[in-house]
Amino acid sequence: MVVVIRPRRVATSAVVVASALALSACGSAGPEPSGGESSGELSVWFPGTNQTEIDLVTEQIVPAFEEETGATVEVTFLDWGDMSTKLNAAFAGGTAPDVFGHGPAALADFVANERVEPLTEYVDRLSAEDQDDLADAMSGGQVNGTQFLIPLSLQGSLLVYNADDFVEAGLDPANPPATWEDVYDVASDLTVRDASGTIVRSGLLLPSQPIGRQQTFAFLLHSAGGQQLTDDGAEAAFASDEGQRALDYFTQLFSGSDAVSAGLGADYSNAPTAQQPLVLGTASITLLSPNSMQQVVTAYPELDLRVMMPPKFEGADDGHALGGAGPGLMINADSAEKDLAWQFIQYMISPDTGAEYTQGIGAIPARASAASTPYVQDNPVLQAFVEAAPLYVTNPNVPGWVQVRDTMDKYIEQALNETTSARDALDRAAADVDKILEANR
């Protein structure tokens, strides 16, 4: 059964499941308290405002945790988009919580300012089995090999196509293209124009809105065998032949008489379900997160939507998609309750809690073993996204990343609008990015 993201209903069922799970969490999956009974108070700023996760945390995890440890936990739920503003003020004033969540993009800046506690020692204490199970997610929470953030879920976006459009265009929906070159050819066949030549249905529509542009570029870049920064994170590495190949491809999608995409700059990733291009019939292939795709599939069961594994460029080793660690939890370096804080995080990533949490928010589970849970097994959409997990690559965790990302984004936009050539855009972006990285070192 596909889970409908309808807060009240999920919430109610969560309460029922919660009481059962709470017992098992205490009994078996619950970790041993490292420092005996603690009477401390723990403040947690949680990265998410989904009602299911709120219910899960406040009705299951916190009560079980409080009972076991004797601690009191105060949880505040915030969208991770609001987190930076609130954390900035709190760190400046010394009132930051013991545990807080954020997206990986901001991680390295907290690390550079010694605001977050290294967690490698704690992670080492997890069983080898657990470490293995969480490996895909954990790497996205590391800076220079040290663990600082524990991701609560994986994220990743994949190409999703309308099988009926394939059939109508004489293509075989059971055999989607495997290279970007073939994707382009297929997209050309799928593109529909009106009498004036304007594209009314894009064969392929990749995100080209702010931030989305950088993500699409990274998606293509990695599939061409390139990477965004050098391995040590010290310099830009995208101004390469692979980078040019990726950006030229991206630009070509929108430009000239051979274009296969309309609406350069439009943000469909965050559009309401009913306004999704696949729903409106204005695109045949788009890039979607598992959550968006599930919402579409649920609301429009008549659409035959399928997931395509990440294509690669001809000659490259593997296709990759941008994804990996989602928002996760960190421990304040000044916290007086670090052991307690770690216990709390452990609760969140325990197999049962983790599975229910990711199900509640419609995300990809952080644990590889979750592939065998009913949530994934009974959900073909999610199965595909879990299957692709080894192909996800994360953005680099370097200080100043947000500024680096925005800088790349600015020059990519210029190339897409053909106010400058791909090569030139990449070179100029690389020069600016090197300066930012230097200044943040």
Next chain:
Amino acid sequence: MRRASFVAALIAMSLIVLLPFVWMVSLAFTPQEQAFGSLSVIPAQPTLDNFVTAFVDANLLRALANSAIVASVAVTANCVIAVLAGYAFAMLPFRGATPMFYALVATAAVPVSVTLIPLFLMIRGIPLTGGNDLFGAGGSGLLDTLAGVVLPYLVMPMNIFLARQFFSTAPVELAEAARIDGAGEWRIFTQIYLPLARPLVAVVAVFSFTGVWDDFLWPLVSTTSADTQTVQLALARFLASGNVQYGPLMAGAVLVTIPVLIVFLFNQRSFISGLSDGSLKG
């Protein structure tokens, strides 16, 4: 004839201006999956679920109560202090009044991004509150309290500016005559000028209420617990990145608009043409 065209113009303008709001109301009654699915204003399958979700999930009643408390305190303080200060600037010239007035207005021209953190540090450092010692150290001050939320709004410089502008048109002769009669300054203000200032007080009340009610950034950084949540923070619950819950968001937004509308309706009655009829009679 003229009246008909005047009414037609008003109706047309109101319709255009209300259009986005009408769509909000429509979405508030539309099931989540169908949001933005059609151009029709009347939802195909109207539902009240969104309102239930807004009330239950976002704890809207508590948030409405909190915002009402904060806004009422701000309205009272502004209607008294800002109006008095504006009156003083306009009618009781004192040394340094002009530079002080301009400096005050100028503070509104500094982007809030810059003043947010200093303000936060100050609220945290208020002595003898929230576990703080006499020097404002050791605790969290007024952070995460409604008092801390309202403190920066108590006197809004814009309202002082507005009051000064308003009183600057008031006839000075009335005060002079009263002074000759031996009336004190306080009496002159309360008996002569305050009654003239009903539209001003109404505007200050409406603006103070709206300003506090709408603010997001300050409550976001200064409060953390569910007990101190204001309405805009409550609404933010439905704005999860990439997963906006349109139905509950719009339902909540419509509900949250109603108290402001009531405050406005109550105050707009002070804008009665001809109120200033008696102004020169003294």
Next chain:
Amino acid sequence: MAPAAVYVIVFHFVPVVYGFVLSFTSYSPLSRSGPEFVGGDHYTSLLSDPDFGRALLITGRYVLQVLPLTVAIALVLAMLVNRPFKGVGFFRSALYIPHIVSLTAVSMIWLWMYSQNGLFNEVLSFFGLPGQAWLLDEQTALNAASAMRIWKALGSNMVLLLAGLQSIPKELYEAARVDGAGRWNLFRYVTLPGLRPILVYVVAMDIIFLAQGFAEIFVLTQGGPLGSTTTVNYLIYTEAFQYNQFGSASAMAFVLFALIIGFSYLSMRGISGRRN
């Protein structure tokens, strides 16, 4: 009044002074070492920053195109609802509603109205006109943001001007009518001069707030396309809260501050003219 004065100094002046001091430092709220003095470096580098220069121009254009329209329309509306008739409260509220609806919620509606298959394009296609990429086209994006801002700002300006109209003594109109003044002359010689103090306020406040235009840009365009809607305050917000560079953000803020004060002072002088 003494406590009030102390309050104003503490809560309105101190944060500004603190921000001004920060503009001469390098400061991230995350850093443990606190602000680090760098002198006027931020200001000198702003001089040669093309992005900042462009943002200033965009902000200027934004103010210039929103201000006159919003004041003029608000004045018309205020005069329309400045008479006692049954139901005037309804119209006043209707016109004030945009000002009080939650910006984040209503911005979703505007995003949709401006989208490819949104309301505006549906209306165009009804008349057989081609659709526009309102927010995605460099030529239209700032205008689209301006339209939303005008819509949002109408109500407050209307209420202010309405209150201003109340303060004009009725006797002045009567006297002018006795002298045979027509409708235009009444407006020109009684209404406008009577509104002057409130108009000074409206214009000064609109300049101050429009020049800090940020929220509508943030929700509609994120500064794009191609930076064509990146206002100064958008840069300041990004610099401060995205990049954690409060020093340079403060420097930008005080350059903007100086310009805002300059322009509002000039326009206030212009409108008040010679005091009668």
